[in-house]
Amino acid sequence: MRFITTQSVSKTRLMELKPILHGDRSILPHDAWEVIAKSLRLSARELQIIQGIFDDQKEFAIAHELAISVHTVHTHLERLYRKLGVSSRVGLVLCILSEYLSSLPSSL
Secondary structure (H helix, E strand, C coil), X not given: CCCCCCCCCCHHXXXXXXXXXXXXXXXXXXXXXXXXXXXXXXXXXXXXXXHHHHCCCCHHHHHHHHCCCHHHHHHHXXXXXXXXXXXXXXXXXXXXXXXXXXXXXXXX
């Protein structure tokens, strides 16, 4: 079994991975969020809630960041689950990633 160490990975490769590992929404390009919001008919607030989920924030942290109540965040999440036909955060993330992948031009 081979283990990856910082010595075995180039600095360039580490720099490429760094934004994703820090969870700063870099997993998707900025423009992709707009495309996803438009194709799924998400409001600006719904998109903010989803981005909080992508940042692995709890409802309390999302509420604090957006200056709204935890109850409001919870209500938004329930409605997003229903709107997107999912039942969990994992389902929500998979739905958004699926939408992103389907929006990419096919290279085949």
